[in-house]
Amino acid sequence: MSSSQIEIQLIASLVAVACAIPGVFLVLRKMAMISDAISHAILPGIVVGFFITENLNSPLLIVLAAVTGIITVILVETIQKTGLVKEDTAIGLVFPALFSIGVLMIAKNANDVHLDVDAVLLGELAFAPFDRWMVDGTDLGPRALWIISIIFIITLGLLLSFYKELKLSTFDKGLAASLGFSPVVIHYGLMTVSSVTTVGAFDAVGAILVVALMIAPAAASYLLTDDLKRMLWLSTMFGVISAIGGYWVAHWLDASIAGSITTFLGLIFLGVYLFAPKRGAIAVWYREKQQKTEVSLLTFLLHLKNHTEQAERHINHLQEHINWQKVRAKTVLDLALKNNMITIENGLVTLTQKGEAFTSKAIDYIITNKDAQIEDMKEDFFLFRG
């Protein structure tokens, strides 16, 4: 590995981590789309900064862009507060308008200078090592590395010092307010950090990757855990893995690093989405199917309990009476047999003692809706686990 390869991976990993931290809170607070809005709406801020300084690397650009990001959030909230449209519509109205203003400002005034919409929006990580920070002729390393390191350290510092407040205001706004820390301050603090991170990161990797890096790791880890701390760790890990993995895929394909990192993130999310043990799509699908069978089982047992006549209990009549398809009837019968709830003799189905007990308990539960009676049933049946 050459030094510039190491630098790129370092920058990508730092960006990933710096984005993952605010991303977790955005996802938890149901404000994930704000990051998308900010990443587009900061364009006019950058353009104005560029007109003032005539320099694409000036820190003023970052400051103005971050300010524009916060203005975006305020605008969205103002529109939302009028009650004329819903929140998502407010977001969708604000950022394209701001973005358009940015594009038009570039088109009107910056045609002859080097400022391209795609350059701003898409970013190219591969060039980051060439833009170095020189002080008196000494090479201090890539500028992007410095910017993102500073942002990361500030984010980390804020996270550590306000962890409690963030956690509380995310999960219980009311309690946070009554305990005396203002959710509004925390909210705008988080928005400022997100805005600054977005700006700092998209300078290196482009706007879309920022959104992916903020949301995807948080979303994937949210499917794996409920614990905030673990979620933060997992997101960080997913971010770094895809930063480095994505870099090598891009290297191999000779394609955009940002795109490749995003794709890597997508694959990680797809994997988690499908295979997460409790909340993955497959697990949910299996559970739903199982619950369906169990509901049928319960219906079936209740039917048996209510009917002592032989005709009603004959195995061939089941389909007729409960109107099940053959396959499902068989599954349910098997399940009941396996659990020793019924016996079949000469095609006659009879409830066993266990089956009787089970049915009474279930009826009890259905009538009273009290959990106490069915604690022991939760082990065996999805149905009662809620």
Place this chain on the structure above:
Amino acid sequence: MKEYFDLIISDYTLRTITLGTAVLGAVCGMLGSFAVLRKQSLLGDAISHAALPGIALAFLWTGTKDGHVLLIGALISGLLGTFWIRGIISKTHLKSDTALGLILSIFFGFGMLLLTFIQKMPNANQAGLDKYLFGQAATLVESDVWLMSVIAGLCLLVLILFWKEFKIMLFDPDFTKTIGFNTKVIDILITSFIVLAIVLGLQTVGVVLMSAMLLAPAAAARQWTNRLGVMVLLAAIFGSLSGIVGTAVSAYQNNLSTGPVIVIIASVFVLISFIFSPNRGLLFRQLRFARNRRDLHMHKTLAFMYQIASTHQNISHPHAIKILNKFQGFTRGTLKKLEDKDFVILEGNEWRLTQEGFNVAANLYNQQKKPNE
């Protein structure tokens, strides 16, 4: 103005673009109304980003830059993105905003990967694929406009045919299910049309601005009416007006790309609607608030006067205006208004309650007291 109309008739490019953006605006307005009312406003943003890998893959597979082939690619990947978003929302506890942001960024990132990969390919005529990112109305040709018109007509036909179903699904989805309509089919139908409209618009206004095309006309139309039919119609009009005016403005000025101008015009429509619409608009709402506040002040003053007057035998016993100072409801304006209504008589620095004023105040007082009785 007249010159411009002449130009539209004589100039092929201008005519095509104007027609194209007008039709696009109308379709987006119609469908956007449903997106806005179903709280799926940002779906447009997500789908327009999600269409990118489809465009790239269609190009990689067929090797042509034929607009319609790319369109089909975009459509498929847009639909795929939409259904994955559905899957995330229904199968996991992730919320819709997370699902949207996730699909949007992941699909777009994957599209970028493919695009850069394509650009590095030898002997590919790949130039121009990236016009889908930012849109270029100038690339519209007549066949595009025809395609848009056909789809607009189809969309209109479906809307008219299934109007009742759409309407009922918007406002009472549970009821729709209980009376036995297959909501899934209706849902898929409207979503597919939204995806189709977005894909059509990509070439004209680009990925980023597409969501505004879908939202802004609908959000503006929503302010003027509470009726779905009127809203859809208004949104279509606002949408096509944005397209026409936007094209005209960008044609008059150098270096103004059409897409952003259209979006800004549409945003202006929204702004005007937010402020000036008669029932929901902010201006009239503020006026109503102000009038209510004034009435409240007046009533407070009157009630206070009534309390003082009722301690005297003669209700028209004069009192100094100064007495009212203790009490906040009183302003010069309210006094004047009370005098205009002949509730009080002002003489120098003194006021007197008239019989009528006393009666009204007594009534007011009764109304206030009633709940406590």
